[in-house]
Amino acid sequence: MMDVSQYMVLFLEEAREHLQSLNRCLLDLENDPADLSVLDEIFRSAHTIKGMSATMGYADIAELTHEMENILDLLRKAILKANHSIIDTLFQCVDTLERLVEDVANNETSNADIQSLIKKLSSLAENPSPAYPSTIEKPILIATFNETNLTSTEISLITSAQRQGLCAFEVQVVLRADCLLKSARAYMVMNAAEELGDIIKTVPLTEDLENGHFDQQFQFILLSSVDSEKIKDEILSISEIETVTVLPCIISEDAAIEQFMEPETVQENNIAEKLTSSSTPLRSNPALNEKRIRGGQSVRVDIDKLDSLLNLVGELVINKTRLEQIGTSHKLGDLTETIEQIDRVTTDLQSVVMKVRMVPVGQVFNRFPRMVRDLSHELGKEINLIIQGEDTELDRTVIDEIGDPLVHLLRNAVDHGIERLPERRSSGKEAVGEVRLIARHEGNNVIILVEDDGKGIDAASIKEKALKGGFIAKTDADKMDDQELINLLFLPGFSTAAAVTDVSGRGVGMDAVKTKIETLGGTVEIETKVGRGSKFIIKLPLTLAIIQALLVRVCKEIYAIPLSSIDSTIHLKPEDIKTVQGKEVILLRGQIIPIIRLDAVLNVPPDNKEQSDLFIVIVHVGQQKAGIIVDDLIGQQEIVIKSLGSLLKSIKVIAGATILGNGQVALILDVGSVMK
Amino acid sequence: MSQNNDSNEEIQLVIFRLGSEEYAFDILTVQEIKRMTDITRVPHTPEYIKGVINLRGSVLPVLDLKTRMNLLPTPITEDTRIIIIKTEQVFVGILVDAVSEVVSMKCSEIEPPQGSGSIVTENYVKGIGKLGDRLLIILNPQSIVDVV
Numbered sequence: 001m002m003d004v005s006q007y008m009v010l011f012l013e014e015a016r017e018h019l020q021s022l023n024r025c026l027l028d029l030e031n032d033p034a035d036l037s038v039l040d041e042i043f044r045s046a047h048t049i050k051g052m053s054a055t056m057g058y059a060d061i062a063e064l065t066h067e068m069e070n071i072l073d074l075l076r077k078a079i080l081k082a083n084h085s086i087i088d089t090l091f092q093c094v095d096t097l098e099r100l101v102e103d104v105a106n107n108e109t110s111n112a113d114i115q116s117l118i119k120k121l122s123s124l125a126e127n128p129s130p131a132y133p134s135t136i137e138k139p140i141l142i143a144t145f146n147e148t149n150l151t152s153t154e155i156s157l158i159t160s161a162q163r164q165g166l167c168a169f170e171v172q173v174v175l176r177a178d179c180l181l182k183s184a185r186a187y188m189v190m191n192a193a194e195e196l197g198d199i200i201k202t203v204p205l206t207e208d209l210e211n212g213h214f215d216q217q218f219q220f221i222l223l224s225s226v227d228s229e230k231i232k233d234e235i236l237s238i239s240e241i242e243t244v245t246v247l248p249c250i251i252s253e254d255a256a257i258e259q260f261m262e263p264e265t266v267q268e269n270n271i272a273e274k275l276t277s278s279s280t281p282l283r284s285n286p287a288l289n290e291k292r293i294r295g296g297q298s299v300r301v302d303i304d305k306l307d308s309l310l311n312l313v314g315e316l317v318i319n320k321t322r323l324e325q326i327g328t329s330h331k332l333g334d335l336t337e338t339i340e341q342i343d344r345v346t347t348d349l350q351s352v353v354m355k356v357r358m359v360p361v362g363q364v365f366n367r368f369p370r371m372v373r374d375l376s377h378e379l380g381k382e383i384n385l386i387i388q389g390e391d392t393e394l395d396r397t398v399i400d401e402i403g404d405p406l407v408h409l410l411r412n413a414v415d416h417g418i419e420r421l422p423e424r425r426s427s428g429k430e431a432v433g434e435v436r437l438i439a440r441h442e443g444n445n446v447i448i449l450v451e452d453d454g455k456g457i458d459a460a461s462i463k464e465k466a467l468k469g470g471f472i473a474k475t476d477a478d479k480m481d482d483q484e485l486i487n488l489l490f491l492p493g494f495s496t497a498a499a500v501t502d503v504s505g506r507g508v509g510m511d512a513v514k515t516k517i518e519t520l521g522g523t524v525e526i527e528t529k530v531g532r533g534s535k536f537i538i539k540l541p542l543t544l545a546i547i548q549a550l551l552v553r554v555c556k557e558i559y560a561i562p563l564s565s566i567d568s569t570i571h572l573k574p575e576d577i578k579t580v581q582g583k584e585v586i587l588l589r590g591q592i593i594p595i596i597r598l599d600a601v602l603n604v605p606p607d608n609k610e611q612s613d614l615f616i617v618i619v620h621v622g623q624q625k626a627g628i629i630v631d632d633l634i635g636q637q638e639i640v641i642k643s644l645g646s647l648l649k650s651i652k653v654i655a656g657a658t659i660l661g662n663g664q665v666a667l668i669l670d671v672g673s674v675m676k
Numbered sequence: 677m678s679q680n681n682d683s684n685e686e687i688q689l690v691i692f693r694l695g696s697e698e699y700a701f702d703i704l705t706v707q708e709i710k711r712m713t714d715i716t717r718v719p720h721t722p723e724y725i726k727g728v729i730n731l732r733g734s735v736l737p738v739l740d741l742k743t744r745m746n747l748l749p750t751p752i753t754e755d756t757r758i759i760i761i762k763t764e765q766v767f768v769g770i771l772v773d774a775v776s777e778v779v780s781m782k783c784s785e786i787e788p789p790q791g792s793g794s795i796v797t798e799n800y801v802k803g804i805g806k807l808g809d810r811l812l813i814i815l816n817p818q819s820i821v822d823v824v
Contacts (some may be wrong), residue, residue: 315733557717602719642735644718644728647766647821651720657728657735665716665728665735 008104011056013300015101018045022094023370026087030373033082042090043072047215049097054177061100064114066177067121068093074125089120091370150201154221157200158249161223166197168249169228173235174217174242183212188238190220196231197224216242221249303396306357313346313353314546314640320346321637321661350546358542359399361439361448362390367403368410368437375414382432383418385410389439394446398520398540402448405513405524409450409536410435412510417454417534427531429453445522445564446540453533457526459485466491483623486526490514518672521564523621547641549658551634551666552617554598555607558666559630560639560658565671567618567625569633574614586616586627593618595627601653601674621672628674641668685783689805691812692759692772694742695750699772700779700805700812707760707767709775712752726771731760738769744820745800761817768821781805786814 025042029035046065053061068090074080099112150158158168171193175185186209193199202209202220209218224231228246235244320342327335365387376383394402418424418433425431436451459482466472466488477485492511517524521541528534541547541564548563570588577584577595584595595616599606616627639658644651655670689700690709715727715738724744728735738758742749755774760767789801799819805812 311733318733604719644735645737645766647737647768648718648721648725648728651718653720654718657716659730659733659735663730664714665730667716667718667728 007056010300011052012101012105014052015049015061015097018049019094019098019101020366021045022097023091024366026090026094027369027373029082030087036076039072039076039082043069043076046072058100058104060112060114061097061104064093064097064100064117067118071121071125080125086124089117089124091374093117093121154201158221158223161198166223166225167227169222169224169231170219170247170249171222171231171235172217172219172243172245172247174244176240176242177216179216179240181212182214182216183210185238185240186210186212186214186218189235189241192234192238193220193222193231196226196234197222199223301356303357306353306396310353310357313350316346317350317546317638317640318659318661322663325661354395354542354546355393357396358393359396360391360393361399361402361446364399364403364406365390365437365439368406371407372410372414372435375411376433379415381414381418381420383414384432384434386434386436387438388436392439392441392446394540395542398446398542401516401520402538402540405516405538406437406448406450408509408513410437413450413452413454413534417452417456419455423455427455442539446542448538448540450536450538451533452535456530456532456534457486457489457528458530462486462488486528489526490524521562525623546638548636549639549668550617550636551660552598552615552628552630553632553634554602554630555604557602557604558634558660558664559598559602560637560666560668561617561619561628561671562655562668563636565619565621567620570616570618570627572614572616573612577614588618588627591625593625593627595629596674597629598669598674599629619671619675621675624675626675628669639666639668686780687783687786688778688780689812689814690759690778691776692757693774693776694745694772695747697747698776698810698812699741700814701759701761701817702802702814703778705761705763705817707762710758710760710769712756712758729758729769731767731769734767736760736767736769738771739820740771741820742771742773761821763818763821766821768817770817770820779807781807781812 022042022045025038025045028038029042032038046068050062050065050069053059053065071080071086071090075082075086080086096112096114096117100114103109103112161168173186173189175182179185190199190202190206190209199220199222202218204214204218208214222231228248232244232246235241320339323335323339323342326332327339368387369385372383372385413435414433418435419427419429421431424433430453434453436449438447438449438451440447462485463477463480466485467474467477471488471491472480489510490513514524517538517540523539525537525539526534527537549560550563550566550569551558551560553559572586577586579585580592584597585592586595587593598604615630615633617630617633618625618627620626637660641656642658643649644654644657648654652673653670655668657665657667660666688703690703690706691698691700693699710729710731713729715729717727718725718737724740726738726740728737730736741747750773753773757772757775758769759772759775760769785807786803786805788803800815802814802816805814
C-alpha cells in the first residue's frame with residue numbers, strides 16, 4: 001500500500017475547500033434550480049472529493065460522493081428536478097462528508113451513518129419527485145447524443161450510415177472503480193469496437209482517453225452492422241469493465257437537414273457544455289482552461305513558515321531602526337543614504353510579507369449563508385443574508401479567531417433580532433427579514449458589521465434584567481443612559497439571565513464575543529433602535545504582529561502605547577487636574593476625562609523629580625476615554641510585538657513586549673486593562 | 677539520576693555561585709551563559725522575576741535565583757551572569773553571582789538531598805555533589821521555573 005500520510009494535509013485542505021464550495025453552490029442551486037453551471041460546479045467538487053478520497057483509501061467518503069454524483073448526474077440530465085427534498089438530502093450529505101473529513105483529520109474512526117443517506121439518495125434517484133410529473137416519463141437510460149449535441153458532420157455521417165443500412169449505437173462503458181490502467185482499458189475497448197465498425201465520436205476526446213483523463217466512464221458512437229448484444233458481449237469480454245450500455249442512436253433525416261441549416265457554432269457550444277458537465281478536461285472551453293492554469297500558480301505554504309518569515313522581517317525592522325540611530329548620532333551622510341534605501345526595501349518587504357499572510361474574510365463568511373439558511377428554516381423565518389466585502393483581507397491569525405464571535409452575532413440576529421412573520425407584518429416591515437454581514441477597510445482597521453432589521457434591543461428591559469440579576473445597583477442604573485444600559489449585555493454571566501426569561505435574548509455569550517474580539521486587539525460596539533434593528537460594529541486590526549505605537553517614558557522606564565487606541569496627546573500644568581468625587585479628571589474640550597497615573601498603575605520606582613509640565617496621552621477603548629499621565633513622549637515608532645512567554649502571560653496591564661532600536665526591551669501597555 | 681548508582685555514568689555540571697555557596701545545573705539544561713545586560717522590569721510580577729531581556733530578538737524572562745530561594749541579596753558585579761536554561765515549556769534566564777567552571781562528576785558521587793538542615797527550599801535541590809572537599813548543590817531547573 002502506498003504511504004498516503006504525506007498527502008494527508010493536502011487532502012484535508014482540498015477536501016475542506018471543495019466541501020465549502022459544495023455548500024455554497026448548493027445554496028445557489030436552491031435559489032435557482034435551473035442553473036446548470038452551478039450543477040456542474042457541484043458535480044466537479046463532488047467528483048474531486050470522490051477521486052481524492054478513493055486514492056487515500058477513505059471508502060466511506062468515496063462511496064457517499066459516488067452516490068451523490070448519481071443524483072447530480074440525473075439533475076444535470078434534467079431527469080430529476082432539484083427540489084427541497086433533494087437539496088436537503090444533498091446538504092445532509094455535505095454535512096456527513098464534513099464530519100467524515102474531520103474524523104479523518106482527527107484520526108478517529110468514523111461512525112457517521114452513510115448507509116441511510118445512500119438509501120435516501122438512491123430512493124430519490126428512483127422516484128423522481130412528484131412535484132415535477134413531467135420528468136417521470138423519461139427513461140433513466142437515454143442516449144446522451146441526439147440531434148442537439150452533435151456537429152453537422154457527425155449527423156451527416158450517421159444519417160448516411162443509416163441509409164447504407166448500418167446502425168448508429170451509443171456505447172456507454174463504465175470501468176470498474178478499482179481499475180488501475182484506465183487509459184489502457186479504454187484503448188482495448190476502442191480497439192474491440194473498431195473491429196465491429198467505425199467510431200465517429202468519443203466523449204471525452206480520444207486524446208483524453210489515451211491519457212487517462214476521464215472518470216470511470218466514457219462513451220462513444222459506433223456505426224456498425226452488428227446488433228447491440230454482440231457489441232455488448234464483445235466489450236464485456238475485456239476485463240475490469242463494470243457495465244456496458246449499448247443504445248441505438250437515432251437521428252431523423254429531418255433533424256439532420258435542420259441541423260445543416262443552423263450555424264455550426266451553436267452546436268459546438270452545445271458540445272462544449274456537455275463536455276463541461278462530464279468533468280473531463282475542457283479543451284473546448286478556453287476561458288475555463290485559462291482559469292485553471294492561473295489557479296495552478298499559487299503555492300500552499302505552511303503558516304509556521306510564514307510566521308518565521310515574519311519574525312525574521314521583524315528582526316530586520318529592529319536592526320534597521322538601530323542603524324538609523326547610529327546614522328543620526330554619528331552624522332554619517334553616506335550611511336544615511338544607504339539606510340534610506342534599506343528603509344524602503346524593508347518597508348516593501350514587510351508589506352509583502354504581511355500581504356502574504358492576508359486572507360480574504362470570505363473564507364470565514366463562506367459558511368454563514370448555509371448556517372443562516374438552516375437556522376431560519378428551523379425557526380420558520382424567512383431571512384435574506386446579504387454579504388458584502390468578502391474580499392476584504394485580514395491577517396491569518398485574526399481570520400482564524402473571528403469565526404466564532406461572528407457565528408454568535410449572526411445567530412443572535414436570526415434568532416432574536418428578526419421578528420416572526422406576523423410581528424413583521426404588523427409593524428409594516430417587509431416579510432423577508434434582512435441580515436447584513438459587511439466587511440470593509442477603515443484606515444488601519446477592518447470593520448465587520450452584523451446588522452439586522454429586526455426588533456432592536458430595548459434598553460429598559462435590559463435595565464430590568466440587570467437589576468433583577470443583581471448586576472448593577474438601582475442607583476447606578478438610574479444614572480445610566482441607554483447606550484450604557486445596552487453595553488451591560490457584555491457583562492459576563494448576563495447572558496444566562498436574559499436567555500431564561502427571553503425578553504430580547506440578546507446577550508447569550510456576548511461577553512465571550514467581546515473578550516475574543518478584545519484579545520484580537522479589536523473592539524465591539526452595539527447600535528440599536530427599538531423596532532428598527534441592531535448593528536454590531538466590530539473593529540479589528542489588520543495584523544497582530546507589527547503595530548504603530550507611541551513610546552512614552554515613565555520615570556526611567558519606557559513603555560509603548562498602541563497608536564490605535566490613542567486619540568491625542570496634550571500638555572498640561574499640574575493645576576489643570578481637578579478632583580471629582582475623589583477621582584482625578586481633566587476637562588478636555590468640554591468633556592470630563594478621568595486621569596490615570598501610569599507610575600502608580602505600574603508601580604514604577606519613583607525618581608523623585610517634581611514635574612512642572614505634564615504630558616497626557618488621551619486613549620480610548622470603545623467610547624470610553626481616559627488620560628494617561630506620562631513623564632515624556634519619546635516618539636511614534638513601528639514596533640514588532642513579542643510575547644512575554646508563558647511564564648509572564650498572566651500580567652493584565654501588559655500586552656506584550658517589543659525590542660527597541662538600542663536592543664532594550666520595552667513593554668507594551670494593554671490600554672483596555674489599564675483603564676479598568 | 678541521584679538514585680543512579682552506576683559508578684561509570686558521568687554527568688557534566690555547570691558550577692555557579694550564589695553568595696558564598698556553590699550550586700550546579702546539569703549542562704544539558706543550560707543553553708548559554710550571558711554577561712549582565714539591561715533588564716526591563718515587568719510590573720505586577722513576583723519579586724523573584726527580575727524582568728525581561730532581549731536575547732537576539734526574543735524576549736526572555738530573567739529570574740533572580742537568590743530571591744527565589746530566599747537567600748540574602750548581593751550587589752551586581754562584573755562577575756554577575758545570566759544562565760539561560762531550557763525547561764520543558766520555556767527558556768528562562770537565571771541571574772547568578774558568578775559562573776566558575778564545568779566539571780564532570782560520577783553519578784555515584786551525588787547524594788540525594790537531605791530532608792532538612794538546608795536553607796534552600798528542598799524542592800529545588802536534585803542532589804548534593806561532592807567534588808573533593810567542595811559541596812555542590814545540584815538544582816532542578818524545572819521546579820525553579822514552575823510558578824508556585
